[in-house]
């Protein structure tokens with residue numbers, strides 16, 4: 001009996017033995033014959049069940065030992081690999097002049113990284129593939145994105161055509177029309193395609209695919225075969241389309257004069273970021289500032305500051321009844337100019353400027369936790385309140401309406417922008 005079998009069977013057998021001895025003990029205590037018979041029956045039943053259990057246990061034990069064997073096999077293979085793979089498990093070698101860290105890269109590791117191919121064919125593995133095979137592999141592995149004829153599906157890159165468009169306003173740069181070296185095609189495809197499954201292509205598949213891409217560009221006939229032997233001979237269409245950059249020698253000196261360092265601005269400040277100038281598409285990137293876009297803001301909650309107890313829905317109704325939704329929408333656009341510094345909507349936080357929720361009717365300089373400039377503090381002490389007129393005047397020329405304000409914003413020039421921003425700020429309630 002194997003060790004594992006014992007482990008499982010013994011508790012069962014032990015249980016049976018206990019029951020047996022208990023039964024015999026009772027039998028010895030001079031009970032009536034019938035009782036003894038029925039007890040004997042019971043004992044028999046118990047031992048039958050025990051046999052049953054033992055059988056099941058032995059089956060399970062067999063599975064267990066099979067699994068153990070598998071584990072042992074896997075371990076053996078791993079150990080063999082480890083010992084073959086030189087010193088992976090040994091302590092790091094100490095090397096003079098180094099820091100005693102790490103180990104030398106193994107030849108296999110170097111080979112795995114060393115995949116680049118140069119224009120003269122250096123770095124190419126041996127292999128070959130023809131257009132016909134390439135067509136098949138391309139259809140299977142590349143056509144879903146690049147199209148059956150390398151024409152590009154939807155917005156995926158086009159790999160063929162575009163010849164003689166390079167001087168156009170909209171040049172079509174493809175492997176055929178633009179790439180100067182075949183080695184770039186081989187290397188790029190082998191290294192990084194299919195997109196998402198990089199480095200799954202064999203050398204032969206890559207030769208075949210590259211042959212097929214050349215064929216799609218009408219650069220070879222359908223019986224063409226590409227191999228490590230004829231690779232370097234192949235001339236791409238645009239080989240001579242590139243020049244060595246000679247600007248450092250010929251031109252830089254014409255542009256470079258001593259920089260003028262007089263009458264410079266005393267200091268330079270960042271006043272606006274690209275995200276808020278709408279240069280960066282909305283929703284792009286993980287920028288926290290992007291998240292603060294006004295897109296998902298308007299939420300209406302009763303304002304604590306103004307003591308406004310109107311319920312949310314009533315506020316919405318009142319706003320939409322009184323203000324043109326188009327004006328609000330254009331105000332939301334104007335607000336992009338403010339967004340870098342001001343937040344609105346539920347959960348709005350102070351940025352470099354205070355949040356602007358429930359602004360109309362709010363006391364000037366009253367947002368808790370925001371550190372206002374002196375002029376705002378004074379306005380607050382004087383009990384001044386934002387109404388539409390004050391806001392329009394302030395926003396038109398912040399620095400003259402609030403002399404000494406630290407709001408670095410030059411102002412809104414257009415009357416319609418002022419109307420729009422007011423409508424929008426009214427609509428965001430609190």
Ligand code: HEC
Nearest residue numbers: 141142144145146156157159173174175189193194195209
């Ligand atoms: C899932 C879509 C997808 C598949 C499948 C795919 N590609 Fe691409 N391919 C791309 C994308 C995306 C790019 C652009 C990648 C970039 O610019 O970083 C690209 C770029 C390329 C380029 C460079 C184009 C250029 O002009 O810059 C080549 C060549 C190319 N793929 C060949 C292949 C080949 C060959 C296969 C099949 C083995 C393949 N691709 C499979 C999506 C795909």
Ligand code: HEC
Nearest residue numbers: 337338341352353364365366372373376405406407408409
């Ligand atoms: C470069 C950052 C910046 C920009 C852009 C900016 N603000 Fe300000 N804003 C501030 C700062 C800082 C303050 C606080 C001023 C102070 O304390 O002097 C402020 C104050 C305000 C106040 C007074 C708030 C209060 O609680 O009293 C209003 C209203 C306001 N800004 C509206 C706007 C609007 C509307 C825009 C866009 C059209 C805008 N701001 C653009 C930084 C900015």
